[in-house]
Amino acid sequence: MQPPGGGAVRIERDSLGEVAVPADRPWGAQTQRALVHFAISTERWPPEFIAALARVKRAAARAHRAGGTMPAALATAIESAADDVIRGGHPDAFPLSIWQTGSGTQTNMNMNEVLASLATARLGETARVHPNDDVNRAQSSNDVIPTAIHVALAIALARAVEPALHALAAALREREQAFRGIVKIGRTHLQDAVPMTLGQAFGGWASQIERARRALVPALADLMPVPIGGTAIGTGLNAPPGFGTAVARELAEDCGLPFEPASDRFALIGAHDPVVAAHGALTAAAVALLRIANDVRLLASGPDAGLGELRLPANEPGSSIMPGKVNPTQAEALAMACVQVIGNNTSVAMAGAGGMLELNVYKPLLAHAALQSARLVADASHSFTVHCVAGIEADAPRIAAHLSRSRMLATALAPHIGYDATARIVHRAIDAGTTLREAALAEGVGGDDFDRWVDPAAMAGLPPR
Template sequence: MGEVQVPAEKFWGAQTERSRNNFKIGPEGSMPHEIIEAFAYLKKAAAYTNAELGVLSEEKRDAIAKVCDEILDGKLDDQFPLVIWQTGSGTQSNMNVNEVIANRSHTNAGGKLGEKTTVHPNDDVNKSQSSNDTYPTAMHIAAYTKVVKHTLPALEKLRNTLDEKAKKFENIVKIGRTHLMDATPLTLGQEFSGYVAQLDYAKKAIENTLAHLKELALGGTAVGTGLNTPKGYDVKVAEYIAKFTGLPFETAPNKFEALAAHDGIVETHGALKQLAVALYKIAQDVRLLASGPRSGIGEIFIPENEPGSSIMPGKVNPTQNEAITMVCAQVLGNDTTISFAGTQGNYELNVFKPVMAYNFLQSAQLLADAMISFNDHCAVGIEPNEPRIKELVEKSLMLVTALNTHIGYENAAKIAKTAHKNGTTLKEEAINLGLLTAEQFDEWVKPEDMVGSLK
């Protein structure tokens, strides 16, 4: 392929530079840093496993491990310039890591860049590995770590805030709405309890996918057969990764599935999509309930964080709601990309790996950030507007539903329609129509008795 000029001060080599020159698509260095960190963990684990199984010297093991630790400490962040939009197996990013580790370990030992290295990028750093099993392993390490350490804690935080609100608002009777139209009463606490339940189900859905996501492809090498690996390598290397990360990773029971189909990524992101759907509904409801301040529903107050208009003085907008719902839209789009990419497992290898990793990690991080922001700058400050809530309950025609069992559906409907037509109250029309007395109306139509006992 001819010579290629590599910047003299960089630790990467020819394969990285070729990719850098051939794939100038999007911003340089767009390969997620979480993937690079995951590679550092797996390369360190591979070095320890290979040494333990007698196919790599302890000296080379230590040299490789030292550079991996430097990567994890952020000391070599400028050495990974490649983009997502490269080969679909992620081969060039695997080689980027191999070359950096080999060259950096050489300079750590007193050598100079450009000299032949004592640690070889393929024979030593990549020993017992293929890009076809390292990249999906990095995907799972990065995805699992992001979800467990970022997304789920943020979800739990928001869930607990909304649960506190549900308990605080449990005795505030308000009007319900279905089809965006007035319906029978419920409490504000009951309404918020629905949001809590949505988040509980989303959390459970995510957690139920993690068993698949923690399975690692490493040890499958090129097509899943484990060619060129010592016996027991796959189990041992997963144990080392679990040890170094502090997370319960294990070897995939079927490496053919692990290389050719990334259903674990598709599955977990599907649960993230469920979370996005729930968050959109919650944020949308809160935004509408807080609409106003004088011409909207206005049943709740949300924090006023910043001016909302460059032309309308005093206007304040539900900006946190808008931000999190935009994040939800992005996650739904990412799910479409991941779902399609998941279909691209042609025979023994899926070749849409980088775009799956990028979209997954973006979704998991965006959801985490958005939930924390929404929690801290909106949810914690939600308060009821009780006078407005009471006003709307008293004006609602749907309280007539309480009369169904006393005077029948048709008579109750007649009262509601007449009151709406005449702009009068239910009580006035019930009496005018001669269907019941004032005393009967007051006894039978009690909003607080219409909310049931369900929590």
């Protein structure tokens, strides 16, 4: 097999025979075969997964050295090679598509071959490190790939998603306090409803984000058990006793997260319920974020012919043809990210259900979709916080004008004069084009009573005027 494009090559061998590999690439025969056989689309394994996979390989080498199942010099060379990858070195050494075998074997072998090449360079050509016998010792793609997925996704949730949601909730709470005294008209069915404060709207949004953040806690906990040590199907064939426990312990120390050996490795090789559940938490966050993005867009619509109750930061010109236009760009970017996450949830659910007997064969798709969703929720939340929420201002005069014109303030009359009489006042005001107060007085309500009963601030829960 010859690589496309010509150029200098070297001959590598695997169990199927010889393969020509570009001379300047650190991978071996199986990676080269995969480049030819899985030239599908442009999606590649994300860097955070590659780093997590290298962490698993490093932890395995350390466990072998500690357990005496690998010569110390060999284990150290593999560890050192993995260190390079974890630090972001050799980014071009992992070129494979996620659209490959459902176990992720090609990418596991890609990592094995690259680490073997780098470790061999450290030991010298006389001591060739073997990708299967050495780097992959006591491992299978079937337990390594899901372990790496757990590691990568757990790190993403703990170090990116959770802080981003925390910061957004804090920014919304700050705006809640800033706007706590501004009374506005609430809306249901996109129609006028009863009064509330603008602060209450922001507080409701903050509570949604805080709930989404809390939902990450059990999702993260479910990712802590890892199936490493189960090898091909969960029995642990070809792994020394205690190997999985030792690798999990190394991963916990390395990542600062309480990874532990799974009590049932079969369940985490044949299925990926914890990944599905974690993505469910990301989807719930996306649903809340999408609602908030849409509310912000509506309240900022206009500014002249819309609601116009919020003023958003003018981060960039909004139009290539309409001068002076400012668009809700951050809300739109957030909304698109959320729609992608929600779409990913369908993929994750179907992929999670793709366990066939002893092996789930959608592992690459699960890694791709779950990690993309984590990035989207974290990055879009951060951007929305910094470039939108922190700079939102209220248009108090416009809010007051909308409030004063709303006939739904009549709701406060119903406990005093009844629903039907209140409805007559509302319809009279609409038909005659008068104010609500004028219509109420025409229907026999006293002016002092009207002023006392229809107090927008009190209706919103603030002290009566």
